[in-house]
Amino acid sequence: MTTAEDAVTAQLRRLIVEGALPPGAKLTVAALSARLGVSATPLRAALRLLEGEGLVEAHAHRGARVRVLAPQDIRNLYRLRGAVLGLLVPDVVRHVSDADLDVLEAIDARFQMAARAGDGPAAMEANQAFHAALLALARNPDAAAVMARSWALVEALRFRLGFGPGRLARSVESHRALLAALRARDAAAATALMVASSDNAMADLLERALAGPVPRAKAG
Amino acid sequence: MTTAEDAVTAQLRRLIVEGALPPGAKLTVAALSARLGVSATPLRAALRLLEGEGLVEAHAHRGARVRVLAPQDIRNLYRLRGAVLGLLVPDVVRHVSDADLDVLEAIDARFQMAARAGDGPAAMEANQAFHAALLALARNPDAAAVMARSWALVEALRFRLGFGPGRLARSVESHRALLAALRARDAAAATALMVASSDNAMADLLERALAGPVPRAKAG
């Protein structure tokens, strides 16, 4: 069985990512404790974990709030991810086996199914699994942790600013191209594809962020 | 006043970095609670924070241990830091003002004094302040956090594997060259210097790690 701390962390992360707890919302221990049905201690731990992921901002004795992201933060975040990607993808190419590729394709098949069916949440879940499996192949746990920690932040941005038209279709195509480059063991091509994909996503989000500021922060 | 959590986190980090708690040592909350004079809750929080920094490894219901680093982990860690450095240093050059440079030189003067006096701890403290001030200038909090989080790990390696001969002197020279490049607003030179410095440090540590395995893990 999973611990209450992990469970409440996942629940809270989901609430933030999906926007039920919008940016700027005050996160009081008592309220969340009652809402999620656990005591204060695991909830506090969850808040610290999510603080490490950049989802919440906490100050001593002053409580925690859902982090508000300025356009500049979006740029910074994606540039960080791009830099780490530039490091990791060549390592993935170096380590990936044919069996690994089969696993990746199986996950990607799930992603394609969900994408074509228009099942957003399922597609996001499969996409995350795809990227997680991919990054694990780099055999660099510390660097992979950076990517994993910032994943929720990226998901939150996508949820908040919406998906561009044809975003999922382009993502499907991106995965196919990446898998082809991996099968060819073409590190340069694979890296270029991943970085380009990241940059495209950033441009997408920045355009929407600058178009509609949407800072409807629920004051606390 | 600082919270007990912050205090115990700093103490515990220091104990691990300086080797009083060697790699592989079991970290029981009861023992540490008695040793550091605080209750279990803030200690638990400290362990989670240090887990996020990569200093300790914890599993649910199975306790925490000081992380053991293989040579490959050292390589991975430094390559991550190098990649992030390649992203951040140009931003530092872009944002650094003459006043900032004066502040950096003041900190560096402290570092030089300590280095020439052979005061290792003071030099390390000043060196950390120098790097922290430098990275803050990049205006990329998420990326800077990656560097800050992994700092303790790097310090632990240095303490554990010892400082190479003339390491401090070379560090002094490295700082001077970097400051010159910053004054000239030469992003390429500054980046090359920082990355080269990081790579040198990695080579230094790897050589020592491979020469003397030194995995004297105190079993628990």
Added chain:
DNA sequence: TCATGCTTGATTCTATCAAATCCGTCAGGT
């Protein structure tokens, strides 16, 4: 020799208490 159940030890969670911050109010000064 291997599987199984108990025992021990630790971790994790709940509930309670103390300390710090925030907000509304009020006095004093310009």
Added chain:
DNA sequence: ACCTGACGGATTTGATAGAATCAAGCATGA
């Protein structure tokens, strides 16, 4: 009359102590 500053109550966080839960180790029996 308005603004600035400080004081006090209320709320929230942070810490402590104690109970419940879970994992590992060892003896026992087949």
